[in-house]
Amino acid sequence: LTRRRVALFVVITLAALQAFAFARLNPDRLVPGTDSEQYDLMARQLAAGTGLTLDAQPPLEPTLFREPGYPLLVAAAYRIDGFNLEPIVDLQALMVGLAAGFTALIGTRLFGHVAGLSAAVLFGLNSEVSHYAHWLLTEVPFVFLLTAVIALALRAQADQRRADFLSCGIGLGLTALVRVIAAGLIIPIGLALAFTSPRRQRSPRLALLVVGFAVILAPWVVRNVVLFNAPTISGRFGVNLLRRSARAAEPLSAYPDWLVASAWMAANPVSNLVYPISRFQWGPDYEDNLIWDFHVNEMVSYMRRYEPVCQPQPDPDDCYASIGMAFVRAYPVGYVAQSFFALVTLLFAPLPGPQALEHNALVWLGLIAGVALLVRRRLRAPHVLVLLTVGAYLAASILVDTQQRYLMPLLPLFSVLAAVPIAHVLRSAAMRLSQTQGQPSGAATQSRIS
Amino acid sequence: VRAFLVALACLCVAGCAPRPSALQPPPLDTSPAAQWTYAAYLLGRGDPATARTYLEPIAAGSLNAISDPSLFLRDLAEARLFSGDSPGAVAAARQAADALARRPTTAQFRPDDRVVFEHTLEALAAAASDDATRLQQLTADANPAPVADAWYLLGWLQEQHGDAVTARTDYQHYLGLAPRSTFLREASSMRSHAQAMSL
Numbered sequence: 101l102t103r104r105r106v107a108l109f110v111v112i113t114l115a116a117l118q119a120f121a122f123a124r125l126n127p128d129r130l131v132p133g134t135d136s137e138q139y140d141l142m143a144r145q146l147a148a149g150t151g152l153t154l155d156a157q158p159p160l161e162p163t164l165f166r167e168p169g170y171p172l173l174v175a176a177a178y179r180i181d182g183f184n185l186e187p188i189v190d191l192q193a194l195m196v197g198l199a200a201g202f203t204a205l206i207g208t209r210l211f212g213h214v215a216g217l218s219a220a221v222l223f224g225l226n227s228e229v230s231h232y233a234h235w236l237l238t239e240v241p242f243v244f245l246l247t248a249v250i251a252l253a254l255r256a257q258a259d260q261r262r263a264d265f266l267s268c269g270i271g272l273g274l275t276a277l278v279r280v281i282a283a284g285l286i287i288p289i290g291l292a293l294a295f296t297s298p299r300r301q302r303s304p305r306l307a308l309l310v311v312g313f314a315v316i317l318a319p320w321v322v323r324n325v326v327l328f329n330a331p332t333i334s335g336r337f338g339v340n341l342l343r344r345s346a347r348a349a350e351p352l353s354a355y356p357d358w359l360v361a362s363a364w365m366a367a368n369p370v371s372n373l374v375y376p377i378s379r380f381q382w383g384p385d386y387e388d389n390l391i392w393d394f395h396v397n398e399m400v401s402y403m404r405r406y407e408p409v410c411q412p413q414p415d416p417d418d419c420y421a422s423i424g425m426a427f428v429r430a431y432p433v434g435y436v437a438q439s440f441f442a443l444v445t446l447l448f449a450p451l452p453g454p455q456a457l458e459h460n461a462l463v464w465l466g467l468i469a470g471v472a473l474l475v476r477r478r479l480r481a482p483h484v485l486v487l488l489t490v491g492a493y494l495a496a497s498i499l500v501d502t503q504q505r506y507l508m509p510l511l512p513l514f515s516v517l518a519a520v521p522i523a524h525v526l527r528s529a530a531m532r533l534s535q536t537q538g539q540p541s542g543a544a545t546q547s548r549i550s
Numbered sequence: 551v552r553a554f555l556v557a558l559a560c561l562c563v564a565g566c567a568p569r570p571s572a573l574q575p576p577p578l579d580t581s582p583a584a585q586w587t588y589a590a591y592l593l594g595r596g597d598p599a600t601a602r603t604y605l606e607p608i609a610a611g612s613l614n615a616i617s618d619p620s621l622f623l624r625d626l627a628e629a630r631l632f633s634g635d636s637p638g639a640v641a642a643a644r645q646a647a648d649a650l651a652r653r654p655t656t657a658q659f660r661p662d663d664r665v666v667f668e669h670t671l672e673a674l675a676a677a678a679s680d681d682a683t684r685l686q687q688l689t690a691d692a693n694p695a696p697v698a699d700a701w702y703l704l705g706w707l708q709e710q711h712g713d714a715v716t717a718r719t720d721y722q723h724y725l726g727l728a729p730r731s732t733f734l735r736e737a738s739s740m741r742s743h744a745q746a747m748s749l
Binding site for chain 2: 158159346349383385387388389392393397400401404405406408409411412413419422423426427430
């Protein structure tokens with residue numbers, strides 16, 4: 101037991117140190133043209149006591165465009181240490197380490213200690229994950245909270261303690277305050293916990309989960325009802341939907357290019373060796389590339405068509421949502437067909453390079469291991485909880501919005517699945533090693549690693 | 551308890567009922583960009599006459615400080631058309647077309663985007679020129695995307711000429727394509743008007 105704890109502590113420390121080292125090597129903190137700048141502005145305004153706004157100068161209008169969790173965290177740091185981003189980055193490096201620890205707990209509960217530790221290594225030492233810690237973005241806090249929630253849910257399922265149900269609900273509420281997509285996960289987690297709770301205790305325990313979730317979200321939702329007459333967590337649904345749904349109206353002649361781009365991305369970076377990305381270039385600029393059209397350009401182009409209509413409206417997101425829904429209603433088949441492409445853009449890294457090799461290999465290994473588990477029916481209640489969570493997250497991302505980095509919150513769970521074959525190989529290797537060294541120690545080795 | 555629940559329900563109903571948004575005050579910032587943003591807001595609220603009071607001074611000067619001259623001039627054409635200055639709307643639409651021709655094609659402003667923009671401008675110019683034939687041609691051109699605004703402007707033109715029956719048919723066509731194929735700032739007001747006329 102002590103060795104396992106030491107091993108886990110080592111992985112957590114290494115993951116945090118690697119993220120910390122990446123942050124020292126990469127001094128940029130705000131990503132130009134992204135939500136990073138908005139988080140900084142919102143946190144500065146919060147720290148100055150002017151409320152949650154996206155306006156830099158008066159009149160300062162309140163906003164619900166972004167969730168409040170991350171700006172509040174950054175604002176707290178600003179209040180403590182001035183407008184210094186380093187404490188936040190250091191905290192995020194620590195969160196990477198802790199998320200690796202939660203990944204180990206999830207993996208251990210599902211597939212045993214070796215798989216759990218392997219999953220923690222796969223996730224915690226992943227360069228993509230470490231890289232995100234140095235930016236002012238929600239990725240790392242979100243993945244930290246999400247892994248904590250799933251670890252808590254698994255513990256609640258196993259031990260049936262009321263405190264775990266309540267904590268899981270509170271954690272899920274906090275996670276939804278960082279990114280609204282987590283709110284939908286109350287359904288798969290609640291369902292999985294409901295089916296595995298004793299019948300008599302089912303209702304009170306689920307009530308604890310829901311109460312914990314609602315208590316955290318209530319102040320923010322009430323504020324949005326009072327200020328905007330909108331009982332929501334964030335006002336980005338319309339923007340996300342329109343980026344995704346306008347493509348449904350495109351004719352069949354557009355599909356061959358998308359299929360080629362999908363196949364290329366799914367096989368990236370191997371595909372880049374056979375057919376370099378430069379061969380998709382159609383213009384002189386960096387963005388003038390078929391892969392980039394498929395991944396980014398078309399979405400931006402659709403948005404810009406409708407900006408003149410929606411941006412001046414009192415509720416731009418409502419305007420975008422009504423247009424997005426109009427596309428869904430007019431082209432339901434096209435919208436469903438587009439979901440396949442949305443899944444590809446969500447799962448696979450689009451640009452060639454070592455990071456694509458690392459990301460896409462992990463995703464493929466996780467997918468293959470997940471399918472193998474389903475086919476071999478080696479699923480118990482904890483596996484169902486995790487797979488339902490993965491399915492719900494993917495479905496929500498695909499139906500509404502898709503960006504490659506949105507898969508990052510699921511990388512711990514893909515790491516857990518990918519760790520199954522790795523753990524199998526490690527066990528086999530350890531067994532062979534112990535057999536070559538002598539039969540008596542073989543049984544002891546097996547018992548230690550299982 | 552019952553009285554409390556009834557009061558709570560009334561509060562919820564009152565709280566959740568849609569409220570018309572109050573008019574934003576004019577910007578303190580007098581830069582062309584800020585004035586244009588406010589004019590676009592007024593157009594979005596269906597107030598082209600007041601929008602013009604912010605757009606015309608900018609148009610009288612240099613457009614160097616305007617990020618997208620073609621869109622600004624399209625807004626000007628729209629405001630002039632719906633506030634009764636048809637010759638001015640034609641002139642602004644032509645200037646917008648010239649500005650659009652100078653706008654480079656990029657990965658995120660593609661040939662299809664350009665054609666959709668051109669069709670919208672042509673519809674504005676045709677309506678301002680009282681050219682129903684050209685508007686009908688535009689309604690028939692759905693490549694790369696239908697321009698619902700041409701249907702609306704055709705209906706609007708028929709309404710101006712007192713032909714409410716034909717106008718109603720055109721507005722119904724417009725409503726069939728809106729909101730996914732309507733690109734003018736006043737789309738929201740246009741839809742309300744078309745719905746009212748189609749009843």
